[in-house]
Amino acid sequence: NAGVTQTPKFQVLKTGQSMTLQCAQDMNHEYMSWYRQDPGMGLRLIHYSVGAGITDQGEVPNGYNVSRSTTEDFPLRLLSAAPSQTSVYFCASKDRGTGELFFGEGSRLTVL
């Protein structure tokens, strides 16, 4: 049981480049979400999904896109990276019944 798996773990981008952070979970959770964690700001919700085909914005959605074509996968896309998007990104899935959150190991992104 792998839980929540994120790739890549580290990435360096130049301003304006695009990339996709991958997230997969094997717990059959309907709820999945993306957070960013910055020093002094705590964890902030970027986008979330309550099931395949359903996504919604969180607190800080600008500059990010998501889609949810399967229950297992929830990729996060940066269309045109900016230095302000330098952060550590966490994907999480949630057990709908108990509300328990499970996190991936994180993806550290640096935008130059």
Next chain:
Amino acid sequence: KQEVTQIPAALSVPEGENLVLNCSFTDSAIYNLQWFRQDPGKGLTSLLLIQSSQREQTSGRLNASLDKSSGRSTLYIAASQPGDSATYLCATGSSGGYQKVTFGTGTKLQVIP
């Protein structure tokens, strides 16, 4: 809007000491409260989950309590060890819909050998 506060932001204790970490929240209409541990450069590991109908949960040397009426939760760590050094975060889940989660900013614990 739910606000979750953890005080102190940092704590240093000698090995073997029992300690309590605090978490307070402003809206008592929560679905659950979850305690996490985060090691440097790592993800968040779930420690304990307390449902709104429960008063406490225990796992090994950890005990978490919940008092919704006062908007407080505590995480008790017995006989602390250097391996307990990490940042501890609490998070409340709201009722309904997506069960929005609100995180505290954490308490960084250092256990000195």
